[in-house]
Amino acid sequence: MRWINTRPSRSTQFALMLLPFVLLVVAYASGSAARLAENANDKLLPSLAGFADAINRLAFVADQRTGEFLLWSDTGASLIRLLSGLGISTAIALAIGMLIGMLPYLRALLSPFVAVISMVPPLALLPILFIVMGLGETSKIALIVIGVAPTMIRDLALKALELPREQIVKAETLGGSSWQIGLRVVLPQILPRLITCLRLQLGPAWLFLIAAEAISSDSGLGYRIFLVRRYLSMDIIFPYVVWITLLAVVMNYLLDRLRIAVFPWSELERQA
Amino acid sequence: MSELRIERVWKEYGDQIVLEDVSLTVDARAFVALVGPSGCGKSTFLRMLLGQERPTKGKILLDGEPLPPEPGPDRGVVFQRYSVFPHLTVLGNVLLGKELTAARYRARLFGAARRNALEDARRLIAEVGLAGSEGKYPAQLSGGMQQRLALAQALIMKPKVLLLDEPFGALDPGIRAEIHTLMKRLWHETQMTVVMVTHDMREAFTLASRVVAFERRRDRPEEKERYGATITKDISIWPPRLAGQSSIFSPDRDGPVASLGHGRDDLAPSGEML
Numbered sequence: 149m150r151w152i153n154t155r156p157s158r159s160t161q162f163a164l165m166l167l168p169f170v171l172l173v174v175a176y177a178s179g180s181a182a183r184l185a186e187n188a189n190d191k192l193l194p195s196l197a198g199f200a201d202a203i204n205r206l207a208f209v210a211d212q213r214t215g216e217f218l219l220w221s222d223t224g225a226s227l228i229r230l231l232s233g234l235g236i237s238t239a240i241a242l243a244i245g246m247l248i249g250m251l252p253y254l255r256a257l258l259s260p261f262v263a264v265i266s267m268v269p270p271l272a273l274l275p276i277l278f279i280v281m282g283l284g285e286t287s288k289i290a291l292i293v294i295g296v297a298p299t300m301i302r303d304l305a306l307k308a309l310e311l312p313r314e315q316i317v318k319a320e321t322l323g324g325s326s327w328q329i330g331l332r333v334v335l336p337q338i339l340p341r342l343i344t345c346l347r348l349q350l351g352p353a354w355l356f357l358i359a360a361e362a363i364s365s366d367s368g369l370g371y372r373i374f375l376v377r378r379y380l381s382m383d384i385i386f387p388y389v390v391w392i393t394l395l396a397v398v399m400n401y402l403l404d405r406l407r408i409a410v411f412p413w414s415e416l417e418r419q420a
Numbered sequence: 421m422s423e424l425r426i427e428r429v430w431k432e433y434g435d436q437i438v439l440e441d442v443s444l445t446v447d448a449r450a451f452v453a454l455v456g457p458s459g460c461g462k463s464t465f466l467r468m469l470l471g472q473e474r475p476t477k478g479k480i481l482l483d484g485e486p487l488p489p490e491p492g493p494d495r496g497v498v499f500q501r502y503s504v505f506p507h508l509t510v511l512g513n514v515l516l517g518k519e520l521t522a523a524r525y526r527a528r529l530f531g532a533a534r535r536n537a538l539e540d541a542r543r544l545i546a547e548v549g550l551a552g553s554e555g556k557y558p559a560q561l562s563g564g565m566q567q568r569l570a571l572a573q574a575l576i577m578k579p580k581v582l583l584l585d586e587p588f589g590a591l592d593p594g595i596r597a598e599i600h601t602l603m604k605r606l607w608h609e610t611q612m613t614v615v616m617v618t619h620d621m622r623e624a625f626t627l628a629s630r631v632v633a634f635e636r637r638r639d640r641p642e643e644k645e646r647y648g649a650t651i652t653k654d655i656s657i658w659p660p661r662l663a664g665q666s667s668i669f670s671p672d673r674d675g676p677v678a679s680l681g682h683g684r685d686d687l688a689p690s691g692e693m694l
Contacts, residue, residue, distance in 0.1 A: 312502035317472055318570075319505075320491035322517035322577060328527040332516065336507045413507050416559035 194383040202383040218372065219391070225367040227395070229285060230357050233292025234346065237353075240293070241300035242342060248301070249308020249338075250330055259305065266298030271359055278364060288360040295356040296349045300342075307341040308334050340414035343407040347400050354396055422483045422494075422580035422613050423448045424469065429478035430648070431464055437648035438464050442478070444632065444651060449663035451607055451614040453624035456634035460649040462617045465634070466585050469615060470497055482580065493521065496579030498587040503570035504558045510569055511554040514541040517576045541576065548572045548602060564595035568602065575610060584616035588623065600626055611664040629661040630654070 156164060180193035194202075207219040214221075247254045248262070274291055281287040311334060319329045361370030369392055376384045408415050424446040431439040438461040446452050454462045467473045468480060471491045480487045482494065491497070504513050518537040519529050529537050545554060548568040558566050567587055574582060588596045588603075604627060607614055618624050624631045633653035636644075 313472075314499045314502035315505060317470065317491050318497060318499070318503055318573075319516075319520070321470070321493060321495055321497050321574065321579070322520050323493035324520040324527070325524070327525070328520050332520065332527045333505060337505075411507070413557040413559065416557050417506050419559070 191380045191382055194386070198383045199387050202381075203387050206384065206387075222367055222369045222372050222388075223391070223395070225365075225371075226357060226361065226369040229288050229361075229368065230292065230353055232285075233289045233357070234296065234349070234353055236289065237293050237297040237300055237349070238342065238346060240297045241304050241345070242338075245301045245304025246308055246330060246334060246338065248305035249311075250326070250334055255305075262298055262301050262305075266302060268294075270295035270356060274360065274363065283364045288357065288365070291360045292353050292356045296353050299352075300345050300349060303345045304338055304342060307338045311337060336411075340407050340411045343403050347403045350396050350400055354392065358392075424581060424613060424615070425481040425484075426469075427479050427481070429465075429468065429475040429480065431461065431468065431473070432476045432648075436645050439634075440648035440650050442634075442650055444654075446613055446615060446630075448613055449611050451627060451629045451661065451663065452616070453628035453631045454615065454617045454634060455619065455621060455624050455631060456649065458619065460634045460636060462634045462649075463585055466583055466615065466617050469581070470495055470583055493517075493577050494580045495583055496574035496577055496581070497583045497585070498567065498570045498574055500586045500589050503587075504566055504573060506558050509555050509557055510545060510550055510561070511538070511541055513558070513569055514545055514572050514576055517573065521577070541572075544572045544576055545569075547606075562595075564591050564599055567591065567599060571603070571606065575606065578610070579612060581613045581615065582610075584614065584618075586617055586619065589619065596623070603627060607663050609664075613663075625657065628657060630656045 176193070177196060180195050183190045183193050184195055203219070207217060210216065211218050244258065244262070248259050249255070270291060273294060274287075277287040277290050277294075281290060315333060316329060319333045324333070357368075358370035358373070361368040362374040365371040369388055373385050373388050424444075426442060426444040426446075429439065429442045430437070442465065444452075454465065456462050464473065468475050469487070471488055474489055497503070505516065508516060515529075515537055518540065519527055522533060522537070523529055542551075542554065545551060548571055550565060550568055550572065553561065553565065558569065561569065570587070588599055591599065600623065607627075616624075616627065631653075632651055632655075634649045635652040636647060636649045637652070638647040
């Protein structure tokens with residue numbers, strides 16, 4: 149049989165899915181064990197027990213100075229920033245994207261402008277944001293918005309434009325005004341795309357968040373990583389990275405389930 | 421129940437002349453089929469009737485009034501594809517016209533108004549043979565069922581003129597025959613004026629009361645740009661057909677057609693798409 153026609157069974161598929169993760173952990177554990185055997189005080193590749201110890205310290209023991217459980221307070225601070233940034237971006241993208249996609253006048257006005265803005269490297273703007281908005285939450289959220297919103301606007305405008313002309317004409321023959329067509333025909337059809345778009349922007353959003361926190365902050369996941377870097381605390385950095393990844397993976401998964409639950413037709417269309 | 425008058429209409433895209441000097445009067449309750457080779461501008465002509473495009477020269481009158489420059493509720497349409505909204509159920513698709521007309525800002529109906537509209541919608545859905553599929557999404561319907569839905573959706577507006585752009589072109593022959601019977605019945609019941617673009621001659625002569633052919637009079641490559649298509653044949657079907665008037669002659673091409681109701685079209689599994 150040709151290779152392109154061989155398919156794994158369900159259980160094989162599951163095993164294959166786990167394999168790279170297991171390999172990664174095994175490779176790390178053996179590397180760590182080798183280094184620790186040579187030097188018991190090695191900090192670069194701590195043992196898995198070292199991680200458990202660090203996680204326990206950060207998640208379940210109150211910090212002596214502030215009385216907070218650092219992992220949770222960091223996570224809370226980061227998530228608030230991330231979610232406000234993404235929320236604002238989503239609202240902006242939905243409004244402007246739909247207008248660009250539907251109204252030729254606004255398309256002529258805004259489309260080239262947004263295209264140029266989306267090319268500005270957001271991190272290069274970070275100093276400006278810090279100077280103008282101060283070092284507080286605003287500048288960090290603003291960085292996420294600036295980094296994420298233009299791409300989302302373009303994506304949604306494109307999706308709104310891609311709707312078959314026939315559908316819009318049909319809605320007009322059903323007596324729809326521009327507002328009604330936006331509300332009942334265009335909006336519901338780009339909402340699933342908005343969720344997908346949000347999922348794709350999770351990566352960049354985390355990137356901008358960590359960057360902003362690394363440079364100036366007093367809490368947050370990115371802040372902690374860059375803080376403990378000074379003490380070579382790999383036993384904290386590694387679990388934090390894993391935790392951030394896990395958060396992103398879970399958000400990605402939940403958003404997709406949300407799309408299927410709220411817009412069942414979008415899944416049907418995809419399968420058709 | 422409306423008359424369409426097309427007076428010396430030209431359509432040009434830049435240097436390219438697509439249609440030249442087309443004049444046609446479509447009587448009320450007529451069913452006109454537009455036929456012709458592909459690329460002869462019959463779909464362009466239909467889009468002008470729809471208001472999606474404007475003639476370069478000449479005018480189009482609906483009941484003596486110039487046609488508005490954009491599509492509106494007086495002209496219904498069914499396209500070959502994308503005629504129904506994928507995000508609405510069968511019921512939602514048919515209801516949409518009512519909701520857009522009645523609720524200006526929310527575009528949704530509530531309470532008693534909604535119940536009345538629902539009743540109309542359900543009746544129309546049963547009329548086109550989709551009863552029982554009210555809760556399905558278009559992606560779960562076969563091609564034939566989607567076109568039935570598109571018809572119901574257009575008819576709920578009670579348009580003066582129904583425009584069909586190769587509506588049954590993508591359906592296989594058995595399903596097409598069934599939907600032809602349906603189309604005929606709807607035409608008689610609603611007594612509306614119908615203009616249909618088709619490339620299927622048989623379909624044209626089966627359904628229409630009049631068959632109009634578009635063709636380029638000059639079709640040499642060097643002449644293609646400067647000479648558009650125009651009406652070359654205009655055949656009235658005999659014995660005459662008129663919406664709402666029964667004919668004593670057998671109306672259908674394939675002999676007697678079995679009852680509508682539950683044809684094979686309705687049983688098609690959801691996977692069988694266009």
